[in-house]
Amino acid sequence: MSLESLSIGSEDDKFENICSVEVSRRSPVASWLCAMLYCFGSYILADIMLGGSPIDYFQYNSHILLASAVWYLLFYCPLNLFYKCVAFLPVKLVLVALKEVVRTRKIAAGVHHASHAYHHGFFIMVIVGYVKGSGVALISNFEQLLRGVWRPETNEILNMSFPTKASLYGAILFTMQEAHWLPVSKSTLILAFTFFMASSKVVMTARHSHGSPFALIESWVCHLLFGSPLGGSEEDHHHPPAAAPSSPLKTKEELSDGARKRKAKKAE
Amino acid sequence: MSLESLSIGSEDDKFENICSVEVSRRSPVASWLCAMLYCFGSYILADIMLGGSPIDYFQYNSHILLASAVWYLLFYCPLNLFYKCVAFLPVKLVLVALKEVVRTRKIAAGVHHASHAYHHGFFIMVIVGYVKGSGVALISNFEQLLRGVWRPETNEILNMSFPTKASLYGAILFTMQEAHWLPVSKSTLILAFTFFMASSKVVMTARHSHGSPFALIESWVCHLLFGSPLGGSEEDHHHPPAAAPSSPLKTKEELSDGARKRKAKKAE
Amino acid sequence: MSLESLSIGSEDDKFENICSVEVSRRSPVASWLCAMLYCFGSYILADIMLGGSPIDYFQYNSHILLASAVWYLLFYCPLNLFYKCVAFLPVKLVLVALKEVVRTRKIAAGVHHASHAYHHGFFIMVIVGYVKGSGVALISNFEQLLRGVWRPETNEILNMSFPTKASLYGAILFTMQEAHWLPVSKSTLILAFTFFMASSKVVMTARHSHGSPFALIESWVCHLLFGSPLGGSEEDHHHPPAAAPSSPLKTKEELSDGARKRKAKKAE
Numbered sequence: 001m002s003l004e005s006l007s008i009g010s011e012d013d014k015f016e017n018i019c020s021v022e023v024s025r026r027s028p029v030a031s032w033l034c035a036m037l038y039c040f041g042s043y044i045l046a047d048i049m050l051g052g053s054p055i056d057y058f059q060y061n062s063h064i065l066l067a068s069a070v071w072y073l074l075f076y077c078p079l080n081l082f083y084k085c086v087a088f089l090p091v092k093l094v095l096v097a098l099k100e101v102v103r104t105r106k107i108a109a110g111v112h113h114a115s116h117a118y119h120h121g122f123f124i125m126v127i128v129g130y131v132k133g134s135g136v137a138l139i140s141n142f143e144q145l146l147r148g149v150w151r152p153e154t155n156e157i158l159n160m161s162f163p164t165k166a167s168l169y170g171a172i173l174f175t176m177q178e179a180h181w182l183p184v185s186k187s188t189l190i191l192a193f194t195f196f197m198a199s200s201k202v203v204m205t206a207r208h209s210h211g212s213p214f215a216l217i218e219s220w221v222c223h224l225l226f227g228s229p230l231g232g233s234e235e236d237h238h239h240p241p242a243a244a245p246s247s248p249l250k251t252k253e254e255l256s257d258g259a260r261k262r263k264a265k266k267a268e
Numbered sequence: 269m270s271l272e273s274l275s276i277g278s279e280d281d282k283f284e285n286i287c288s289v290e291v292s293r294r295s296p297v298a299s300w301l302c303a304m305l306y307c308f309g310s311y312i313l314a315d316i317m318l319g320g321s322p323i324d325y326f327q328y329n330s331h332i333l334l335a336s337a338v339w340y341l342l343f344y345c346p347l348n349l350f351y352k353c354v355a356f357l358p359v360k361l362v363l364v365a366l367k368e369v370v371r372t373r374k375i376a377a378g379v380h381h382a383s384h385a386y387h388h389g390f391f392i393m394v395i396v397g398y399v400k401g402s403g404v405a406l407i408s409n410f411e412q413l414l415r416g417v418w419r420p421e422t423n424e425i426l427n428m429s430f431p432t433k434a435s436l437y438g439a440i441l442f443t444m445q446e447a448h449w450l451p452v453s454k455s456t457l458i459l460a461f462t463f464f465m466a467s468s469k470v471v472m473t474a475r476h477s478h479g480s481p482f483a484l485i486e487s488w489v490c491h492l493l494f495g496s497p498l499g500g501s502e503e504d505h506h507h508p509p510a511a512a513p514s515s516p517l518k519t520k521e522e523l524s525d526g527a528r529k530r531k532a533k534k535a536e
Numbered sequence: 537m538s539l540e541s542l543s544i545g546s547e548d549d550k551f552e553n554i555c556s557v558e559v560s561r562r563s564p565v566a567s568w569l570c571a572m573l574y575c576f577g578s579y580i581l582a583d584i585m586l587g588g589s590p591i592d593y594f595q596y597n598s599h600i601l602l603a604s605a606v607w608y609l610l611f612y613c614p615l616n617l618f619y620k621c622v623a624f625l626p627v628k629l630v631l632v633a634l635k636e637v638v639r640t641r642k643i644a645a646g647v648h649h650a651s652h653a654y655h656h657g658f659f660i661m662v663i664v665g666y667v668k669g670s671g672v673a674l675i676s677n678f679e680q681l682l683r684g685v686w687r688p689e690t691n692e693i694l695n696m697s698f699p700t701k702a703s704l705y706g707a708i709l710f711t712m713q714e715a716h717w718l719p720v721s722k723s724t725l726i727l728a729f730t731f732f733m734a735s736s737k738v739v740m741t742a743r744h745s746h747g748s749p750f751a752l753i754e755s756w757v758c759h760l761l762f763g764s765p766l767g768g769s770e771e772d773h774h775h776p777p778a779a780a781p782s783s784p785l786k787t788k789e790e791l792s793d794g795a796r797k798r799k800a801k802k803a804e
Contacts (some may be wrong), residue, residue, distance in 0.1 A: 023426070028494050029436070030425045051589030053319030055396075059389035076494055121595035128591075141681070145409070146425050157566045157682050158559070168565070226564050226612055291694070296762050297704070298693045321587030323664075327657035344762055413677070414693050 023147050024075040030146060035071040036064070037143045042135025046110055049128050050117055089206070096205045100197035107133040107167060108190055111174040125175040126168075133167025162204065162212045166197055169214070291415050292343040298414060303339040304332070305411045310403025314378055317396050318385055357474070364473045368465035375401040375435060376458055379442040393443040394436075401435025430472065430480045434465055437482070559683050560611040566682060571607040572600070573679045578671025582646055585664050586653055625742070632741045636733035643669040643703060644726055647710040661711040662704075669703025698740065698748045702733055705750070 024031040036058075037044070043057040058064055073082040085091060110132030114125040131138060137156040156164050170193055176182045177189050184192075200213050212218070222228040292299040304326075305312070311325040326332055341350040353359060378400030382393040399406060405424040424432050438461055444450045445457050452460075468481050480486070490496040560567040572594075573580070579593040594600055609618040621627060646668030650661040667674060673692040692700050706729055712718045713725050720728075736749050748754070758764040 025494065025496060027426050027428070028490065029428065033425065047319075049589060049591055051319070051583070051587070051592070053317060053385075055317055055392050056319070058391040058395065059386045061388065061390055064391050117589075118595045120597065122597055123594040123600050124591050127594065146423070155682070157569065158563050160563070160565065222564070226561065228561060293762065293764060295694050295696070296758070297696065301693065315587075319587065321585060321653075323585050323660050324587070326659040326663065327654045329656065329658055332659050414691070 021075070031075065032068065032071060034143050034146060036067065037139055037146070038136055039067040041139035041143075042106060042110075042132045045131040045135040045138060046113070046128055049124075049131055050114065093202050093205060097198040097202050100201050101194050103133050103163070103167065104170065104190055104194040104197055107170045107193075108174050108186065111171060111178055115175075115178050122175055122179060125178060126171045129171030129174055130168050133170055134164040137161060137164045162200070162210070162214075165212060165214060166200075170197075289343070299343065300336065300339060302411050302414060304335065305407055305414070306404055307335040309407035309411075310374055310378075310400045313399040313403040313406060314381070314396055317392075317399055318382065361470050361473060364469050365466040368469050369462050371401050371431070371435065372438065372458055372462040372465055375438045375461075376442050376454065379439060379446055383443075383446050390443055390447060393446060394439045397439030397442055398436050401438055402432040405429060405432045430468070430478070430482075433480060433482060434468075438465075557611070567611065568604065568607060570679050570682060572603065573675055573682070574672055575603040577675035577679075578642055578646075578668045581667040581671040581674060582649070582664055585660075585667055586650065629738050629741060633734040633738050636737050637730050639669050639699065639703065640706065640726055640730040640733055643706045643729075644710050644722065647707060647714055651711075651714045658711055658715060661714060662707045665707030665710055666704050669706060670700040673697060673700045698736070698746070698750075701748060701750060702736075706733075 023034070040057050040063075044054050047056045048054050074086075077083070086095065107129045111125045111129035114121065114128035118124045134156070141155060160168070173182065173189060173193065174186075177184060177186055182189070204210070219228070291302070308325050308331075312322050315324045316322050342354075345351070354363065375397045379393045379397035382389065382396035386392045402424070409423060428436070441450065441457060441461065442454075445452060445454055450457070472478070487496070559570070576593050576599075580590050583592045584590050610622075613619070622631065643665045647661045647665035650657065650664035654660045670692070677691060696704070709718065709725060709729065710722075713720060713722055718725070740746070755764070
């Protein structure tokens with residue numbers, strides 16, 4: 001529960017990136033709904049995947065209230081203090097690391113949950129673990145529709161960001177562990193994966209980098225399996241849609257910068 | 269059952285607004301599907317929200333047949349008689365009032381149903397009551413996709429119309445009553461809310477007005493809670509997307525007028 | 537199971553039509569996901585319609601692996617051999633015929649499955665049989681979104697292709713049989729419908745025709761029931777969206793031709 005709430009806190013810069021400040025002024029209801037989709041997107045998607053009620057998680061009133069409080073403070077706090085606080089780099093690094101801790105636990109829980117429902121459904125385990133780990137990214141296109149925005153080029157399936165990719169690989173690893181194809185215990189795997197994710201994400205956040213640690217391995221595997229050209233793999237992933245001059249990640253970053261500037265100007 | 273069918277009848281001008289006459293000529297199947305989404309959108313959405321089958325309501329063959337008959341008469345009746353009949357102002361006012369009676373009952377039933385599934389899930393009760401009350405409006409963007417139309421600016425989450433807002437407030441009231449935070453009995457609340465909704469809607473329909481009775485309270489609450497500028501609240505709600513010269517409600521109205529003219533011309 | 541796998545094989549030209557070769561190079565994960573949606577779209581939609589888990593079918597690991605193998609061979613086989621093999625006309629005709637055999641069995645199974653869940657839900661039986669038969673076509677707009685493409689004019693609800701229409705009529709026939717309104721046994725109906733579908737589709741594929749065998753009956757029924765102008769029915773179905781110079785089917789065909797040329801060029 002305490003980790004969950006910290007995870008919500010660390011979701012803040014995501015809110016900034018995507019739920020724009022204008023929506024929060026014009027339509028608080030739409031802004032709150034988007035915020036909830038961002039906080040609980042992974043639970044919603046996993047519930048849909050397993051055939052449950054998509055709003056099942058909303059029965060935990062205290063979690064919803066906590067997330068609503070963070071949403072309220074973030075958008076409507078006087079002098080924009082709360083946002084400045086969580087966007088302060090050292091605080092942000094701690095939140096980012098804790099978020100990856102939560103992400104790993106979510107992937108493991110998703111795989112375990114799916115393995116209870118489908119004992120030998122390895123594909124289902126991977127899918128549920130994957131949406132549990134990267135639900136926020138996968139739900140973002142739907143969330144854009146709610147705000148009347150439609151940018152298909154920021155599609156997390158076509159252009160997977162680092163956390164989305166890592167969730168997929170993590171879900172595959174945890175499924176292999178669940179199927180006893182990996183000679184490690186679950187707790188060891190959780191520990192190792194958490195350490196890898198947290199350190200990667202902290203380094204990437206501190207250096208404002210979007211390069212993926214998987215780039216080298218991926219370019220070799222894609223070359224062998226799918227005949228992709230070697231080396232320039234990272235380029236190939238992002239550049240073909242030439243109409244979009246920058247990668248979606250940059251677009252998000254710019255958006256976020258724009259929102260920050262607007263918020264900063266407002267606060268002055 | 270008799271009220272339901274009347275509610276379907278009063279949905280007629282909605283059909284006119286949105287399911288265009290061309291679709292009914294080109295593709296009767298698509299037109300019928302849109303009509304069914306409009307009639308039973310609230311049941312479909314509520315079933316999805318509670319994790320059931322979205323077409324669960326379609327097991328009531330008589331309701332579907334009745335709605336299909338209304339759809340058929342509305343679009344294919346010789347001389348356009350049926351449409352002229354239900355669009356005649358006195359008849360329309362009665363249907364509009366009866367529709368609000370049904371809406372209130374639906375909200376109360378939705379909240380009650382959700383409270384059985386989730387005893388303390390107050391957020392779930394509000395959400396289910398809300399989609400039960402305003403399912404038609406919420407499903408309209410999806411229905412547009414079926415007809416190959418995509419107008420994100422007519423988004424009922426971003427620009428809530430009066431019935432959508434009233435459904436949200438109603439769902440909150442009924443949830444508070446269900447949680448025993450309101451010192452009134454359920455029947456009193458249903459009576460009062462029905463009276464308020466029916467009279468507001470009849471007055472608004474008679475005066476062709478789209479102003480919301482909540483405007484004053486909302487502008488004050490939004491000012492206090494969300495720092496929105498006072499007074500010009502209604503302007504602020506609709507004008508910021510400057511690219512769209514008129515509010516979505518007006519657009520719908522114009523559409524409806526256009527459809528009426530086309531139908532009238534055809535009938536001559 | 538063997539028929540299923542052949543059905544997957546015959547889905548190949550569909551892949552070609554729609555999952556473009558570029559996506560398979562840029563993002564193998566998105567390409568695989570699209571391929572799975574195409575293979576198992578009918579199961580996914582039917583599970584959603586009956587309120588189950590949309591990924592329920594993914595528990596059959598061997599089916600998924602087989603479909604994945606077909607996908608891999610189709611897109612990444614050296615010299616493009618596999619695609620040339622299945623696109624060779626005699627092979628294609630056999631696959632097309634077998635696919636219609638599978639389609640009829642799917643419609644009958646869908647209607648039967650729905651009749652178990654809802655004993656008198658005739659509308660539900662028709663809907664489930666319909667999505668079982670033409671799930672691929674209905675899911676294609678959603679699948680386009682995954683690839684970042686959005687062409688609402690290729691909407692299978694508005695412009696039903698022959699297999700989609702035949703699935704609807706088949707679902708209605710099987711529902712009438714299930715309700716004992718047709719004086720034929722189920723096996724006779726399956727045999728007759730399979731024969732009709734397979735022969736129609738083989739003739740249409742061999743002659744590269746998109747005319748529907750239903751055109752004459754449809755134009756008379758639409759004239760009587762919906763007042764559509766007689767004779768030019770087929771024109772009326774496709775021409776009104778004048779902005780789109782060719783019917784969606786032609787667009788798909790062109791796309792497919794383009795993809796074939798690109799693949800051929802690559803293979804040289």
